[in-house]
Amino acid sequence: MSIIFRLLFAASILLTTAAFAAADDWRVVKATTQAKYTVDRANWLDLHVGEVVPNRAWVSTGPRGRLQLARGVESITFQPNTLASITTSGVMSRKTEVVQQVGSMDLEIEKRSQPHTTVQTPYLAAVVKGTVFHVTVGKTKASVSVDRGLVQVTSFASGQLSNVGPRQSATVDSKAGMTVKGELSKPKITTVAPSVAKVPAVATTKLAGAVEASAAKNTPSAAAKNTNSSKAGVGGNGKGSGSSSNGTGGNGNSGSNGNGNSGKGDSNSGGKSNSSSSGHGNGGKGDNDSGGSSSGHGNSGKGDNNSGGKGKDNSGGSGKGKDK
Known part of the structure; x- marks a missing residue:
């Protein structure tokens, strides 16, 4: 009996772990031909509807690329020319970290008692408290705009923090620091200790090559030049x-x-x-x-x-x- 009990107990552990793992999977629900991913930061593979994006994989979309991932009631949409990775950790208390290096993403995150999703960019970090919001990252700045819920935005270099609510936004410039806007009222900015970003800017990493190569591939060639021209x-x-x-x-x-x-x-x-x-x-x-x-x-x-x-x-x- 003891052997059977142990086997049943081990099987229940495995099933529980598998169930949690399946719940943590981000699956592709929409994808174009320019949506790709890499697990070794060297080889890029196409993404197709129904596939699971490996944990910690980097995902890239080209100039006309779009990708939508779903996990339960949550979704993340990659707009064209976006480069980001998604990492989920923990079993009983699941945490998700999105590292967005460049581009635009639309996120819908389930509301829970404790914040469980963070977006890291080269200029700001956004701690999500259950919301629908958008993150855009450029060469020198990043911005967060909120449709529903609340997002805590922190500027690394300038040491500023703001809780951004519905119809409000915060922009962090690498030189000017944080600025905020709101249709009805502006969110308040408080001072915090400066910190260092987890993800480098797009110009300082080879990962950006996935986006740049895709952009170059789909850009019409320049007008040809003749090297033997003369005035006549x-x-x-x-x-x-x-x-x-x-x-x-x-x-x-x-x-x-x-x-x-x-x-x-x-x-x-x-x-x-x-x-x-x-x-x-x-x-x-x-x-x-x-x-x-x-x-x-x-x-x-x-x-x-x-x-x-x-x-x-x-x-x-x-x-x-x-x-x-």
């Missing part, structure tokens, strides 16, 4: 050469889509011409000169990001003169 147009350069009795010929530059003709000079057999990628250069003509030929090849301009192409134009030609 963009295109290849055609060179001509030939003998001359008195001097070299003049130079002519073509437009980006036109034909380039070499300049003319007296007593010259040829000259130089700069043609466009789709044009041709013709050798110069000389008067009172012996015949000569001019030939050359030009390479068309080369563009970045597939804006240009490669090719050759035959700008050379033959010129003949007559002795008058």
